[in-house]
Amino acid sequence: MSTRGRQAEAARNDLALLRAAHEVFTTQGFDAPVSAIAKEAGVGMGSLYRRYRTKEELLQRLCLIAMERSLESAEAGLAHADPWEGLALFVRAGVADRSGALAPVAGTIEVTDEMWRVARRAGEVAARLVARAHEAGVLRNDVTRLDIALLIEQFSRPAPGPPAPEHDQVKQRLLAVALDGLRAPGATGLPGEPPSPEWYERRWGQAP
Amino acid sequence: MSTRGRQAEAARNDLALLRAAHEVFTTQGFDAPVSAIAKEAGVGMGSLYRRYRTKEELLQRLCLIAMERSLESAEAGLAHADPWEGLALFVRAGVADRSGALAPVAGTIEVTDEMWRVARRAGEVAARLVARAHEAGVLRNDVTRLDIALLIEQFSRPAPGPPAPEHDQVKQRLLAVALDGLRAPGATGLPGEPPSPEWYERRWGQAP
DNA sequence: ATATTGCGGAGCGCAGCGCTCCGTTAAGCT
DNA sequence: AGCTTAACGGAGCGCTGCGCTCCGCAATAT
Numbered sequence: 001m002s003t004r005g006r007q008a009e010a011a012r013n014d015l016a017l018l019r020a021a022h023e024v025f026t027t028q029g030f031d032a033p034v035s036a037i038a039k040e041a042g043v044g045m046g047s048l049y050r051r052y053r054t055k056e057e058l059l060q061r062l063c064l065i066a067m068e069r070s071l072e073s074a075e076a077g078l079a080h081a082d083p084w085e086g087l088a089l090f091v092r093a094g095v096a097d098r099s100g101a102l103a104p105v106a107g108t109i110e111v112t113d114e115m116w117r118v119a120r121r122a123g124e125v126a127a128r129l130v131a132r133a134h135e136a137g138v139l140r141n142d143v144t145r146l147d148i149a150l151l152i153e154q155f156s157r158p159a160p161g162p163p164a165p166e167h168d169q170v171k172q173r174l175l176a177v178a179l180d181g182l183r184a185p186g187a188t189g190l191p192g193e194p195p196s197p198e199w200y201e202r203r204w205g206q207a208p
Numbered sequence: 209m210s211t212r213g214r215q216a217e218a219a220r221n222d223l224a225l226l227r228a229a230h231e232v233f234t235t236q237g238f239d240a241p242v243s244a245i246a247k248e249a250g251v252g253m254g255s256l257y258r259r260y261r262t263k264e265e266l267l268q269r270l271c272l273i274a275m276e277r278s279l280e281s282a283e284a285g286l287a288h289a290d291p292w293e294g295l296a297l298f299v300r301a302g303v304a305d306r307s308g309a310l311a312p313v314a315g316t317i318e319v320t321d322e323m324w325r326v327a328r329r330a331g332e333v334a335a336r337l338v339a340r341a342h343e344a345g346v347l348r349n350d351v352t353r354l355d356i357a358l359l360i361e362q363f364s365r366p367a368p369g370p371p372a373p374e375h376d377q378v379k380q381r382l383l384a385v386a387l388d389g390l391r392a393p394g395a396t397g398l399p400g401e402p403p404s405p406e407w408y409e410r411r412w413g414q415a416p
Numbered sequence: 417a418t419a420t421t422g423c424g425g426a427g428c429g430c431a432g433c434g435c436t437c438c439g440t441t442a443a444g445c446t
Numbered sequence: 447a448g449c450t451t452a453a454c455g456g457a458g459c460g461c462t463g464c465g466c467t468c469c470g471c472a473a474t475a476t
Contacts, residue, residue, distance in 0.1 A: 010422070033464060035425095044424030049466065104368030143385065150378045151385075157365055160312030166407050169400040170358045176398050177351065177359075178382070181389025190384050192377040199374050215443095218453070241433060243456095252455030257435065 016041040017048060021062050026101035027158050030059065030108070056109050063102050063109075067118040070099045074125040083136035087129055088179055091152055095175055100153030106203040119204075140186035144194045151178060224249040225256060229270050234309035235366050238267065238316070264317050271310050272323050278307045279330040285337050291344035295337055296387055299360055303383055308361030314411040327412075348394035352402045359386060 020041035024032050034055055038048045052058040073093035080086035094100065126145055133139035155175055159167040228249035232240050242263050246256045260266040281301035288294035302308065334353055341347035363383055367375040 007422095013423090031464095034466080035464085038424090045426095045466080046424060046468085047422075050422075055465065106369055140385075143381075147378065147381055147385075151382055154362070154365075154379075154382060157362075160365075161314055161411060164407070166403050170355065170403050171362075172400055173351070173355055173398045173402070174359055174362060174386070176396060177348075177355075177389040177394075178386050179389070180394055180396060181385040181387070186385075186388055188384060188388060190381045192380055194381070195374050195378050199372070203369060215453095221454090239433095242435080243433085246455090253435080253457095254437085254455060255453075258453075263434065 013041070013043050013047055014051060017043060017051065017058075018062070018065065021058055022066075022097075025059070025062065026098040026156070027163060029158050030102070030105045034058075059102075059105055059109050060112055060115065063105065064112070064115050064118060066097070066099050066102050067115060067122055069097055070094060071118060071122040071125060074122055074129055077129050078125060078132070083133045084138035084183070087133045087139065087148075090126065090129055091148065091179065092175070094152035095155045095171070098156035098158075100149075100156035101158055103153050103203075107205060111204050137184055139182060140184045142186065142190045142194075143182060146195045146197065146200055147190075149200070150195065151182075221249070221251050221255055222259060225251060225259065226270070226273065229266055230274075230305075233267070233270065234306040234364070235371060237366050238310070238313045242266075267310075267313055267317050268320055268323065271313065271317075272320070272326060274305070274307050274310050275323060275326040275330055277305055278302060279326060279333060282330055282333040282337055286333060286340070291341045292346035292391070295341045295347065295356075298334065298337055299356065299387065300383070302360035303363045303379070306364035306366075308357075308364035309366055311361050311411075315413060319412050345392055347390060348392045350394065350398045350402075351390060354403045354405065354408050355398075357408070358403065359390075 017037065020043075021037045024037050024040050028036065034048065035045065037058075038045050041048075048058075052061065073090050076093070077086035077090035080089055123145075126149070130139065130145040130148055134141055155171060155178075159171075225245065228251075229245045232245045232248050236244065242256065243253065245266075246253050249256075256266075260269065281298050284301070285294035285298035288297055331353075334357070338347065338353040338356055342349055363379060363386070367379075
């Protein structure tokens with residue numbers, strides 16, 4: 001073994017598992033078999049279940065991490081001087097690490113307090129990012145922050161069939177098209193009502 | 209019974225089954241249980257399996273119908289005088305009846321000769337529709353007809369969780385954004401290479 | 417040498433699927 | 447009216463594939 005001892009291997013396994021779980025769940029859907037994650041991580045089932053007592057626990061940990069990454073992306077976007085580029089950065093980052101792919105899990109696992117807290121903070125920062133773009137006049141003013149969130153979700157949905165590099169390429173192209181469509185002022189008004197924050201939050205269960 | 213006799217009921221059941229199968233498969237994914245279709249159609253399992261000897265046979269029939277509808281939409285778009293509105297019509301129709309939701313079935317069922325024929329014709333008409341929009345200068349010239357096809361596919365992917373009307377509303381809004389992004393000339397060039405027709409066709413298996 | 421820790425993976429019990437089979441119902445026929 | 451028969455609904459069979467447990471073994475620590 002590379003560094004030293006059993007504890008080092010355990011630590012490496014832990015990371016490999018998280019990486020593998022993210023990869024498998026976001027590309028194959030959250031109902032992929034646990035054994036697929038163990039195989040992807042190059043680890044036995046025993047090692048997996050020693051760290052996470054159940055599949056749900058693994059999913060919770062994964063969601064929390066995804067939320068934290070999303071929060072970081074939003075902050076990075078806000079740190080960017082250009083309001084438009086900051087927003088675009090946030091969206092592209094969300095699609096790149098497929099944050100939205102974990103949304104289907106809504107309602108199937110229990111949401112911990114910590115998850116609620118991080119989600120709320122991420123939502124607030126994202127809202128500021130969107131508001132700044134609105135004020136700078138670089139984002140069409142009929143889209144809301146929930147439209148943005150659901151755009152990311154839409155684009156991080158797992159692709160069907162066997163994984164192919166072409167799929168990712170096309171996704172990048174379509175995302176670029178969508179981003180162009182987001183820039184002010186928008187050729188045509190958006191149809192229907194904007195989605196309500198209550199509905200959006202209720203998908204995850206009752207608030208704490 | 210409304211019209212008359214057992215044969216009338218049989219005919220109505222046939223239609224109800226096709227409607228139900230389309231509804232269930234496109235919203236829940238093609239691996240939804242057959243029993244869900246029977247229930248949605250208000251019909252027993254026996255009646256379903258008397259018409260389609262297997263789930264695959266039902267899927268083939270469904271795909272063929274979806275392809276025919278797509279072909280009709282493309283022709284309707286071409287019949288429209290305005291090149292842009294014709295194309296937009298085609299895209300919106302495709303998303304509305306979720307043609308692309310059946311794409312994940314690629315590779316899991318055998319593709320009949322008739323399906324190949326209809327798919328080819330639909331592709332040709334769609335190509336003409338796109339070419340006309342390009343020539344009229346109303347469609348950014350770095351998108352290909354495959355980008356359009358995959359845009360439709362992306363937007364007709366089933367939504368996660370329980371069906372909610374809000375999801376459809378948001379999809380309409382995001383589609384409007386994407387359509388705005390498609391109009392010439394496009395603020396930024398599209399990244400990467402356009403997808404190759406060979407890859408696109410190969411997803412369905414080997415050509416006849 | 418011995419004890420201890422973490423490892424991989426075979427296999428258990430079960431949920432949920434595709435599909436079959438059969439008792440029941442009601443239209444068509446004489 | 448009675449009989450035949452076509453079409454019906456749905457319980458249940460066999461099986462696949464899942465989450466999870468358990469145990470023999472290899473690598474370290476003493």
